[in-house]
Amino acid sequence: MSVQNFDATVEHFASRLAADHAVLARVWLERLDQLLDVERRDVFPTHQLLDHIPELLKEIAAYLRAPADQEIAANTAVMAKATELGLLRFDQRASVHQLLREYQMLGEILEAFFAREAAVLGERGDATASVLVLSRAQQAVRVLQQNTVDAFITRYTETIDRQTAQLRNFSRLVSHEIRQPLGVLQVLARVLHLREGDEESARLIETLERNVVRLGEVAGKLERLARLTRRTDAAAPNEQQVDLSAVAQDVAGQLRDMADARGVVLDVDARLPTLAADAGRVELVLMNLLANAVKYSDPGKGSRVVSIECDGDDGCARVRVRDNGIGIPKAKLDTIFEQFVRAHAHLDDELGAQGLGLGLSIVRESMEAMGGLVAVESVDGEGTTFTLEWPGPARRQRSGSA
Amino acid sequence: MPAARTVLLVDDYPDAVDVWAIYLTTEGFRVLTAGTGRDALAAARADAPDLVVLDLDLPDLSGFEVASELKRCAATRHIPLIAATGYSHVAQQDLARRSGFDSVIVKPCDPDALVAEIRRLLTSHSTRPTAPIEH
Numbered sequence: 001m002s003v004q005n006f007d008a009t010v011e012h013f014a015s016r017l018a019a020d021h022a023v024l025a026r027v028w029l030e031r032l033d034q035l036l037d038v039e040r041r042d043v044f045p046t047h048q049l050l051d052h053i054p055e056l057l058k059e060i061a062a063y064l065r066a067p068a069d070q071e072i073a074a075n076t077a078v079m080a081k082a083t084e085l086g087l088l089r090f091d092q093r094a095s096v097h098q099l100l101r102e103y104q105m106l107g108e109i110l111e112a113f114f115a116r117e118a119a120v121l122g123e124r125g126d127a128t129a130s131v132l133v134l135s136r137a138q139q140a141v142r143v144l145q146q147n148t149v150d151a152f153i154t155r156y157t158e159t160i161d162r163q164t165a166q167l168r169n170f171s172r173l174v175s176h177e178i179r180q181p182l183g184v185l186q187v188l189a190r191v192l193h194l195r196e197g198d199e200e201s202a203r204l205i206e207t208l209e210r211n212v213v214r215l216g217e218v219a220g221k222l223e224r225l226a227r228l229t230r231r232t233d234a235a236a237p238n239e240q241q242v243d244l245s246a247v248a249q250d251v252a253g254q255l256r257d258m259a260d261a262r263g264v265v266l267d268v269d270a271r272l273p274t275l276a277a278d279a280g281r282v283e284l285v286l287m288n289l290l291a292n293a294v295k296y297s298d299p300g301k302g303s304r305v306v307s308i309e310c311d312g313d314d315g316c317a318r319v320r321v322r323d324n325g326i327g328i329p330k331a332k333l334d335t336i337f338e339q340f341v342r343a344h345a346h347l348d349d350e351l352g353a354q355g356l357g358l359g360l361s362i363v364r365e366s367m368e369a370m371g372g373l374v375a376v377e378s379v380d381g382e383g384t385t386f387t388l389e390w391p392g393p394a395r396r397q398r399s400g401s402a
Numbered sequence: 403m404p405a406a407r408t409v410l411l412v413d414d415y416p417d418a419v420d421v422w423a424i425y426l427t428t429e430g431f432r433v434l435t436a437g438t439g440r441d442a443l444a445a446a447r448a449d450a451p452d453l454v455v456l457d458l459d460l461p462d463l464s465g466f467e468v469a470s471e472l473k474r475c476a477a478t479r480h481i482p483l484i485a486a487t488g489y490s491h492v493a494q495q496d497l498a499r500r501s502g503f504d505s506v507i508v509k510p511c512d513p514d515a516l517v518a519e520i521r522r523l524l525t526s527h528s529t530r531p532t533a534p535i536e537h
């Protein structure tokens with residue numbers, strides 16, 4: 001038989017691939033075996049699932065014969081198979097990396113197969129057709145791989161979203177269920193406190209009271225977090241004109257005792273902008289940032305200052321919360337907005353600061369819920385600056401105006 | 403020393419009623435307790451307390467129903483009412499403030515804060531009606 005033309009060469013590769021698809025699939029599976037540290041049946045537990053790779057190879061063979069302008073994506077059956085493969089591998093807890101590796105193997109096996117067949121054809125083959133057929137097969141593998149990975153990642157994202165919602169419900173439930181017994185303990189501690197007792201009882205009751213207070217704070221923070229995430233979901237924002245200076249003054253007032261105890265001066269710029277935002281959220285953000293700044297002031301510095309000031313030009317709703325405290329190490333700056341991450345957990349006793357690592361995650365969630373941003377800069381040992389930016393225009397306060 | 407003022411505590415959580423009763427007694431109040439809305443109404447009618455602390459989540463009647471019943475009767479209309487609500491029930495707190503309660507406290511509540519609130523309301527409601535009581 002002599003194959004002299006383009007079409008015949010294409011047909012040769014296509015029919016050989018169609019005939020050998022099961023053999024090639026087996027080769028693929030054997031190679032996979034060497035990669036896996038688990039049994040092959042754990043990866044493809046049934047015969048039906050074992051069909052995926054042979055099926056893909058068969059469809060690639062058919063695709064080699066298809067008109068040049070046809071995409072493999074137009075073949076819904078093979079695309080569905082690729083999707084199925086992604087979902088299956090997700091359920092088997094494979095990784096994207098593993099998936100990519102598997103497709104890479106498939107590409108390599110096809111490449112070797114085409115090289116072998118090209119050698120069989122030798123002089124009889126059309127060189128241009130051989131190259132085109134190989135690149136078409138590779139293109140098909142890429143498209144299928146993309147589809148499989150997309151399915152995998154979509155399922156992954158859905159799972160994460162569901163878990164996040166569960167976690168949110170969990171924290172709401174926990175905080176709610178904690179409240180009632182906690183209230184009882186709170187009063188009980190007080191009742192015991194008022195009773196005459198020996199010195200040790202008094203000390204134990206104080207410990208009880210202290211821990212009850214701490215639990216109350218935990219419940220409160222969990223509740224705020226749960227409520228915050230719930231509000232983020234709600235479409236209707238609770239917007240009003242918020243005078244940042246007034247809110248900041250109010251927050252500074254609430255923190256006065258804490259600041260005085262640490263010799264920290266709270267300096268609020270009276271000309272902060274007024275902007276459209278959720279006042280409750282704004283207060284939550286400023287409260288967390290200012291409290292943090294006070295908490296992590298540097299006892300070693302003669303003058304300890306926390307200031308909140310304008311940043312940028314008129315019309316820009318951006319402010320800075322700046323302190324000359326202990327600063328945040330560079331390595332920890334990336335993660336401080338995550339829940340339960342605390343840069344200075346080891347300093348609790350020294351600074352009399354205790355926390356859950358929820359404050360800054362609340363700040364970021366609040367800012368994002370308002371469509372704004374929070375950024376941080378810090379120099380270890382010198383101080384920290386948080387920049388808050390809200391969307392939309394702001395009115396700058398005119399100092400002295402009514 | 404003036405006669406002890408009587409506070410009616412209404413809550414369906416027995417431990418809460420128990421410790422609050424002890425605490426308020428320690429603070430010099432005479433304390434009545436009830437665990438349901440119906441018991442609360444019966445106690446209010448029978449004993450004429452000087453003030454009622456009413457949990458809004460009760461098993462039978464809602465705190466709002468108990469309150470409106472107390473406000474409806476001439477015998478109990480004058481009694482100052484404090485609503486006790488959960489931290490997360492913001493809507494309920496708003497509603498309580500607008501529906502006849504003299505005060506709203508959020509649970510869990512600092513013991514001193516509740517005592518201060520009770521004293522404040524008792525002082526501002528110190529004139530008691532002398533009119534004949536009818537049901």
